[in-house]
Amino acid sequence: MRTADLFDTEDPQRAALAAGAVLLRGFALPVAQGLHAALHAILAQAPLRHMCTRGGFRMSVAMSNCGEWGWVSDRTGYRYTGLDPQTRHPWPGLPACFAELAQHAAAAAGYAGFEPNACLINRYAPGARLTLHQDRNESDLAHPIVSVSLGLPAVFQFGGTSRAQRTQRIPLRHGDVAVWGGASRLAYHGVLPLKDGAHPLTGPCRLNLTLRRACG
Ligand code: MD3
Numbered sequence: 001m002r003t004a005d006l007f008d009t010e011d012p013q014r015a016a017l018a019a020g021a022v023l024l025r026g027f028a029l030p031v032a033q034g035l036h037a038a039l040h041a042i043l044a045q046a047p048l049r050h051m052c053t054r055g056g057f058r059m060s061v062a063m064s065n066c067g068e069w070g071w072v073s074d075r076t077g078y079r080y081t082g083l084d085p086q087t088r089h090p091w092p093g094l095p096a097c098f099a100e101l102a103q104h105a106a107a108a109a110g111y112a113g114f115e116p117n118a119c120l121i122n123r124y125a126p127g128a129r130l131t132l133h134q135d136r137n138e139s140d141l142a143h144p145i146v147s148v149s150l151g152l153p154a155v156f157q158f159g160g161t162s163r164a165q166r167t168q169r170i171p172l173r174h175g176d177v178a179v180w181g182g183a184s185r186l187a188y189h190g191v192l193p194l195k196d197g198a199h200p201l202t203g204p205c206r207l208n209l210t211l212r213r214a215c216g
Pocket residue numbers: 120122130135145147178180184185186187188189190191208210
């Protein structure tokens with residue numbers, strides 16, 4: 001079967017979240033096991049770690065990266081780097097199954113020709129959360145961000161382009177893919193503290209992939 005045939009681009013399980021943002025429920029289910037196996041290999045090369053914010057706070061979400069560029073944060077702030085500061089090696093390559101999923105999801109959401117070169121891997125253990133923030137560190141904001149949820153469900157918070165605007169709460173489940181482009185690209189968003197649980201594929205955690213075009 002061709003990779004393209006794995007993804008149902010006519011799926012009615014799609015919801016417009018906001019201008020430019022599309023949620024594709026279950027879009028990654030056909031490839032979830034393959035993604036998880038590839039993740040395992042990546043994390044053996046570039047281990048998950050708790051980064052620090054510029055303010056010196058340890059992030060509750062554990063992170064790593066694959067692709068040409070990786071997102072890192074420390075006491076000097078956050079940025080994209082070509083080398084993993086912990087191993088001093090390049091980040092592991094972006095697996096074809098990650099890139100193909102992101103391309104197909106972006107196309108299904110109306111963003112043809114998306115070629116990600118960075119993937120941030122977020123691991124949430126019970127209690128881990130991501131406070132409300134904007135993603136504005138990528139040089140070209142015309143490219144969408146594709147996010148893939150695996151494992152335990154989470155409640156995603158999604159607001160407007162100012163922090164004060166009210167937020168909606170959206171449950172994100174195993175296999176869901178969301179595409180964030182256009183007017184939603186600079187929307188404030190976050191993840192509420194993860195609830196306890198066990199998932200057959202990931203065990204007691206949630207894994208989230210965000211695929212981006214960073215540094216051109
Ligand atoms: C909306 N990750 O890594 S994915 C992040 O579930 C991040 O780990 C969350 O926010 C997670 O920066 C949320 C959904 C997401 C990702 C990027 C966005 C939503 C977005 C960028 C702009 C608007």
